[in-house]
Amino acid sequence: MKETSLRAGELQFAYTKRYFEEFISSRPKFKKKMEDVETPSLLIDLEGIKSRYVQIRYHMPEVNVYYAVKANDHIDVLKALAEVGSGFEIASIQELEKILSLGVPPERVISSNPVKPAEFVRFAYQRGVNRFAVDSYPEVDKIAEVAPRARVYVRLVVPNEGSEWPLSRKFGVDEETALSLLEYAKEKGLVPVGITFHVGSQCNNLRNWFIAIRNASRLWERARSRGLRLQVLNMGGGIPVRYMQESLKVEDIAYYVKGLLRKYFSTPPYELQMEPGRGIVGDQGILVARVIGKAKRGDENWLYVDTGVFNGLAEALGGIRYPIYIERKGDLKEWVVGGVSCDSMDVIAKKVYLPEPEVGDRIFFLSAGAYTTVYASEFNGFPKPKVIAL
Amino acid sequence: MKETSLRAGELQFAYTKRYFEEFISSRPKFKKKMEDVETPSLLIDLEGIKSRYVQIRYHMPEVNVYYAVKANDHIDVLKALAEVGSGFEIASIQELEKILSLGVPPERVISSNPVKPAEFVRFAYQRGVNRFAVDSYPEVDKIAEVAPRARVYVRLVVPNEGSEWPLSRKFGVDEETALSLLEYAKEKGLVPVGITFHVGSQCNNLRNWFIAIRNASRLWERARSRGLRLQVLNMGGGIPVRYMQESLKVEDIAYYVKGLLRKYFSTPPYELQMEPGRGIVGDQGILVARVIGKAKRGDENWLYVDTGVFNGLAEALGGIRYPIYIERKGDLKEWVVGGVSCDSMDVIAKKVYLPEPEVGDRIFFLSAGAYTTVYASEFNGFPKPKVIAL
Numbered sequence: 001m002k003e004t005s006l007r008a009g010e011l012q013f014a015y016t017k018r019y020f021e022e023f024i025s026s027r028p029k030f031k032k033k034m035e036d037v038e039t040p041s042l043l044i045d046l047e048g049i050k051s052r053y054v055q056i057r058y059h060m061p062e063v064n065v066y067y068a069v070k071a072n073d074h075i076d077v078l079k080a081l082a083e084v085g086s087g088f089e090i091a092s093i094q095e096l097e098k099i100l101s102l103g104v105p106p107e108r109v110i111s112s113n114p115v116k117p118a119e120f121v122r123f124a125y126q127r128g129v130n131r132f133a134v135d136s137y138p139e140v141d142k143i144a145e146v147a148p149r150a151r152v153y154v155r156l157v158v159p160n161e162g163s164e165w166p167l168s169r170k171f172g173v174d175e176e177t178a179l180s181l182l183e184y185a186k187e188k189g190l191v192p193v194g195i196t197f198h199v200g201s202q203c204n205n206l207r208n209w210f211i212a213i214r215n216a217s218r219l220w221e222r223a224r225s226r227g228l229r230l231q232v233l234n235m236g237g238g239i240p241v242r243y244m245q246e247s248l249k250v251e252d253i254a255y256y257v258k259g260l261l262r263k264y265f266s267t268p269p270y271e272l273q274m275e276p277g278r279g280i281v282g283d284q285g286i287l288v289a290r291v292i293g294k295a296k297r298g299d300e301n302w303l304y305v306d307t308g309v310f311n312g313l314a315e316a317l318g319g320i321r322y323p324i325y326i327e328r329k330g331d332l333k334e335w336v337v338g339g340v341s342c343d344s345m346d347v348i349a350k351k352v353y354l355p356e357p358e359v360g361d362r363i364f365f366l367s368a369g370a371y372t373t374v375y376a377s378e379f380n381g382f383p384k385p386k387v388i389a390l
Numbered sequence: 391m392k393e394t395s396l397r398a399g400e401l402q403f404a405y406t407k408r409y410f411e412e413f414i415s416s417r418p419k420f421k422k423k424m425e426d427v428e429t430p431s432l433l434i435d436l437e438g439i440k441s442r443y444v445q446i447r448y449h450m451p452e453v454n455v456y457y458a459v460k461a462n463d464h465i466d467v468l469k470a471l472a473e474v475g476s477g478f479e480i481a482s483i484q485e486l487e488k489i490l491s492l493g494v495p496p497e498r499v500i501s502s503n504p505v506k507p508a509e510f511v512r513f514a515y516q517r518g519v520n521r522f523a524v525d526s527y528p529e530v531d532k533i534a535e536v537a538p539r540a541r542v543y544v545r546l547v548v549p550n551e552g553s554e555w556p557l558s559r560k561f562g563v564d565e566e567t568a569l570s571l572l573e574y575a576k577e578k579g580l581v582p583v584g585i586t587f588h589v590g591s592q593c594n595n596l597r598n599w600f601i602a603i604r605n606a607s608r609l610w611e612r613a614r615s616r617g618l619r620l621q622v623l624n625m626g627g628g629i630p631v632r633y634m635q636e637s638l639k640v641e642d643i644a645y646y647v648k649g650l651l652r653k654y655f656s657t658p659p660y661e662l663q664m665e666p667g668r669g670i671v672g673d674q675g676i677l678v679a680r681v682i683g684k685a686k687r688g689d690e691n692w693l694y695v696d697t698g699v700f701n702g703l704a705e706a707l708g709g710i711r712y713p714i715y716i717e718r719k720g721d722l723k724e725w726v727v728g729g730v731s732c733d734s735m736d737v738i739a740k741k742v743y744l745p746e747p748e749v750g751d752r753i754f755f756l757s758a759g760a761y762t763t764v765y766a767s768e769f770n771g772f773p774k775p776k777v778i779a780l
Binding site: 090138297306336 | 486503687
């Protein structure tokens with residue numbers, strides 16, 4: 001291994017080791033579980049999740065939090081968040097049923113997916129969910145038909161170059177269209193209540209918040225001048241968690257966002273909303289797997305593990321770099337980490353520096369709380385990771 | 391729309407329309423089902439699957455076919471193939487259990503995943519499965535320990551530039567290492583029986599077969615000169631099916647492969663194997679979905695459907711282009727087709743030319759028989775497509 005990459009490797013391993021040890025030392029229940037749990041399993045820290053929620057609320061008490069259920073829809077996670085009073089952001093009948101089964105009042109549920117199956121809107125509205133995002137005329141027509149008099153908020157497109165999971169043009173409209181949609185919704189008998197935007201998931205660039213809030217305020221003012229009294233500013237998700245590097249702190253996002261709101265909204269919106277998913281659960285879970293093989297391929301060292309990109313680690317394909325740790329000592333080697341399936345696309349990470357493990361060793365994927373088990377299939381017959389909430 | 395793209399669009403739509411109409415006209419049961427089935431559903435033609443198997447066997451009677459279960463593991467598909475005498479290629483306990491539940495003798499089962507969980511190897515060996523791929527020393531050790539005297543074949547790496555789903559360096563070794571592994575397996579008490587390679591899934595380049603067979607023959611001869619009497623040449627998968635363009639025909643692959651075998655193998659291997667997955671089921675399935683929304687985004691027209699890349703169409707992210715059809719007339723428009731989830735990565739296709747549908751219309755994804763439902767998660771709470779075998 002070259003000098004420079006060896007040095008980078010040492011730093012990487014030191015980071016991962018410290019992260020792992022801190023995580024474990026503050027969570028005594030995890031230690032034993034990680035040693036004897038069947039693999040692959042996702043261990044989730046419910047207290048940690050509640051703390052993250054409380055932390056966000058503490059730093060931004062004026063913002064209502066609607067947890068984005070898609071990030072991790074395990075019932076214990078939802079229950080823990082319901083207990084501390086979280087709201088929920090959902091997109092499907094199945095998600096809503098889970099939330100309602102916990103006794104969460106439908107007023108604490110919103111749906112920010114701008115394009116929704118009509119049956120879902122009807123189902124949700126009948127059960128008392130009354131806030132839906134829109135960003136197209138057919139969506140307004142649809143909601144007006146199946147959920148007359150529902151409240152709608154428009155999804156404004158904002159640039160999100162600074163996010164590690166940038167959004168495509170799939171959702172969101174420009175200011176002109178947004179304004180016109182709010183008016184169209186009113187014509188159709190719906191109640192236009194607000195604006196939503198999304199700075200991009202895992203957003204480590206504060207500047208995205210600036211552009212989003214400034215643009216939203218412009219739309220807000222123009223809507224007001226047309227006689228539309230908006231009430232809700234939904235600021236979407238985007239709160240990042242640490243993966244292979246430290247992330248922005250909630251505290252700093254809070255200072256920045258509050259400063260912006262003060263500057264751009266002379267009268268604060270009646271309700272401020274955020275809908276973090278990853279930001280609440282992302283670094284509160286560890287995926288415990290096992291090494292099932294090793295191989296030298298040309299100049300590459302490969303490690304094979306009993307999980308993979310079809311088994312929960314799909315975001316690895318999109319660039320998310322999970323800290324990966326094993327409890328071994330010894331010289332570091334650079335590894336490519338391959339998944340369990342016989343699909344050659346099933347590669348979890350490259351340039352991972354670890355001491356050499358033995359086949360059978362446990363291997364830990366940190367920050368695996370969000371967008372893992374929810375993406376998992378049973379491809380190749382391998383069961384999804386078990387989720388164990390502690 | 392510009393003149394040139396309009397012309398391209400007309401050709402595309404004509405291709406898709408013809409494909410759709412031919413598919414339907416030869417499958418009378420499909421017509422009605424497509425109109426009233428719940429969406430999303432994958433309709434699979436069992437007779438078509440059997441025909442594909444028979445066709446491969448007809449053109450290559452000297453080759454034993456082991457269907458790659460991972461491509462579509464629906465029990466009716468496996469049953470249909472078991473009925474016509476297919477063998478099966480598997481990678482997990484779950485896949486094996488399904489196969490054995492159909493009464494398939496374990497001698498008709500092989501496992502070509504070069505890196506396997508030890509429990510799987512033990513489980514399979516205890517039930518009579520006796521042929522496993524290897525491409526690393528730790529794998530040989532593992533098999534020797536849990537499946538003593540098992541037969542092993544070595545995975546040789548071959549270039550596969552011409553495939554639409556090229557393989558990474560995840561699997562396969564060079565000739566030298568392959569030879570050494572075969573000898574190592576023998577030392578460990580295993581029976582080195584052969585060689586396997588993979589030209590890449592959806593391989594439309596005959597040249598890949600040339601390189602693979604030539605290289606395999608070299609290894610074969612070298613193994614023989616070291617006193618290893620190999621018996622099995624496993625030629626992997628790679629038989630393509632049509633997506634947005636016609637693919638190589640099985641017939642032509644057969645001529646070519648047989649010509650190569652004659653040239654490069656003076657004595658034919660005792661057993662020739664292929665393990666097509668996509669090549670058998672790929673174009674025997676239609677995913678029936680519905681349009682749930684439409685939007686104009688800048689200069690892009692977006693269609694939203696009630697399925698998506700997390701719901702079965704994951705290969706769209708890797709470049710597979712499903713022919714997409716709706717039963718409407720009218721001027722063609724260029725569309726981006728977005729999936730049902732509120733994930734902005736969930737985009738199925740761009741540059742799709744279709745007449746404008748209404749929200750609620752059925753939309754058909756052709757050639758959706760392979761690597762669809764097996765990759766599906768229940769992300770965002772949306773159920774996986776139902777699989778309906780006809």
